[in-house]
Amino acid sequence: MSESSKQLLSQQIFTTNQPNAIVQDFEAFIEFLQLHKVEVSAAQNAIAPKYLADINERLSHPTKIDFQRPSQKSYPYIHGLYLLLRSSAIAQVQLDKKKNILRIDPQILQSWQELNDTEKYFNLLATWIFYAHEGIMDNASRSLNDWWYVFNFWKELPTKGLNFTSSKDEDWLRRLKLHNVALLNLFGFIEVKDTEPLEGKGWRITKAEPLPFGTAMMHLLHSTDWQRGMFLEYEEELEEERSLGIDVVVQQSTPTEILQEEFQALDLFTAWQNNLQLPEPKSQDGIFVFKVSIQLHIQKSKDKFSTETVWRKIAIPSHLTVYDFSSAILKGFDFANDHLHQFTYKDRQGFIKSIYHPYTQYEEDAIFTDKVLLRDWQINIGDRITYVFDFGDWWEFNVVLESIDEPDPKIKKAKVIDKKGKAPEQYPDSDDEENE
Template sequence: MRKHPQQLSFLDAIQDDVEQPIIQVPPHEKGNFPEDLITDFERFIDYCQQHKIALTKTNEYMTRKHLVALNDLLSIKAPLATVNSDQKSYPYIHFLYHLAISGRLVLIKRNATSAYLLSTDRIDQYKRLTHSEKYCALLEIFWVDTNWQTLTTATPEATHAYIFAALHRIGPGMPVSITPPKTPFGQEIKSSTWNWHYFLLYFEWFGLWQCEDDVEQIQQYFRKDAYFAKSITLTKLGTAIMPILIFERSLEAWNIAYRKQNHEPDWFPGAPTEDIIGFFLNDEDYDKLDDYLSVDQSDQPFHQPFIPHFPAGELTNTLPREQERYQEGTYTFKVLYETRAWRRLVFNGQSTMDDLHQLILQSYGFEDEHLYSFFMDGKKWSHNCIGSPNDEFEHTDASLIRIDTLGLQVGQRFLYVYDFGAEWTFIVEVEQIDRERTDPIEPFVLAEKGEGPEQYFDWDEDDEWE
């Protein structure tokens, strides 16, 4: 039977005016979330340090032998998974994997034939944090750095604040039935979370609420990425944290991927934004959210508004944010076509991704303009995309995105796809970043090797298709 969460020990220090008791879970079902999340995440990153973990070619997920081993180590099991199941059949491991990747505690190292996980020194930095700091660091990774669309095909970012607000009005310890809904609140929550699936459990694993499994519907639906709940019960931790996540750390201002998907050239966490998901708020709260979103909070640490809810001295540090707003310098890219040709291109960080596109075309002798996209996660047709100015797909406009705002790292690779009919595909590798050379320069081709592809074939009038 799946464990249910209870509060972290430090939460006894949380001050609030709620008089309703926290729901009591029968002893045989007791878990200890988010305590278990912290423990399990440390087990996960320890395993990554101790093993060379090969990744699958298609999705770059962990291979099966590591999934089986981790499933035995962690507190949340995947009872339906077999030795032949892929990573998505282990939803807890899948969640921890994305936290570790998004927080750059592990990186995906790629070579010509394979990919594997490489642990970083941020693991040691994480381990030096206090218990409370580890919790807030994981929350920050999930809330700020994780692209939620890599975790689900749903759009929970469009409805999460409404659910938070609705549950907060009800208060902790009061189960809200959603299958079947027995109140207007239950009906609203059901209609807003019908395709959330494991996102319901992500928030449970962070200790914000408790879900009662809808076993019948889970068995009937029987899909590895599907989860259904009969009821949701707000916790004391959720009561303290949810208002902060709605207002002071709203997803609109703080989630990097969300801001990029809204085509904001200044997407730095906490920067002002005019994008408000406020249909769930009354006029007073809408104005309050608008005030927060109009102020530049980008110089504040994410955990700052949470400090009063933790014991004194328990929450002072976090994982350093590696990404600067502008990572100035001179960037050298190696742009490879298959294995037979490459071009080495040099740019000032103030150049745009459209400038990179233009020089790639020039260096390979392409002439006509077609649509293009950069897929920054290296996965063709992913949502992590910077595209042609004014394309019909509403991608982030490459002409507005400066190279020095992307937080690129030496060795990082991404895809450039040009002409969606022909799908000319190039690998772009960040070969060097010289932070000392910040003077403006015209982009140029430093070196090249091999013949590139012919953009068009020449046909004589007498040529025929065979």
């Protein structure tokens, strides 16, 4: 890294709106969520349209759009801030009277409020770099974190900027995605100029130009090994030291701490001392009540089909495993437990997680259903889970955790407590084949 870049970064002052308004707008968003019960959609957890214009006006860069029915994606600054709120776990989706609400976690908020402005800025930057993934906001079409695209597309941004007068320049916007352009602006990496939108169109950017601070930050990242935070590997067992009676303690740094170490090794940002702390996961004891449903497409006539939802409500004690829950689902739908299965869900940060059948061949760090107790499964009331059984026939069930009731010593195993509809045949063609 050049001395001029290092000098520029060492002289940078961080406040709620310097080098730009990322901290200011992040906290404005938090305040709005504290004042309102903000509803989000069930599947994608996107903010309901009725709140978007109000949030937009509270931000330092209100987005100009001309949509009759705007969605969260229509407001790139809101979309980008939402990504940081969820991936930092400060905002979480919770069920409230059958509605999904985006709520601020008070314990994590307290940790946030104890940080100084420099620490807030860099914790948000680390969140964007290491945790932000579009899968938090919708069905991901890209496998890598958002930052990989930001970091690699930066080199295509010339010093004089892009004017978006050609299809080539517009392609840069399309590949980077507008919420990442908005975040680059909020973090002070680029200056963005926009103009009035065309009729029926969204945010209309006319120019994006790299700022000296943003260029220096990218030089800094290129000169450090920040990427090791992307691929944390556990230390190998230090058998030789242990054989000599040495008590070896291996401490793992978080990705945020790795970024902090890399920057401060160059004597930069010394005011960054503390980081956002997430609480340790807590066990949840009691009787878990799940509603498990499957949609069936039934042929009424040659050209006419109807859709029917069949469901089972299952109560199961928390000391049993996720594998036991899988078995209970299959029993409730009169299926034989003769194939592999998988549960897929979103954790409190919105990341997609999976738990696999013990015989599934996956990477070494895969989590298996016979190893996870229900009490330790980090899901919340109202969470939606996808359960797939038999990867050949692909039976896909929708699972919702409806409640966690008080422990009941009388309930020692899973049982169906309510149901609707006739279960589908697991092998509907077998009877026909026997009759031939």
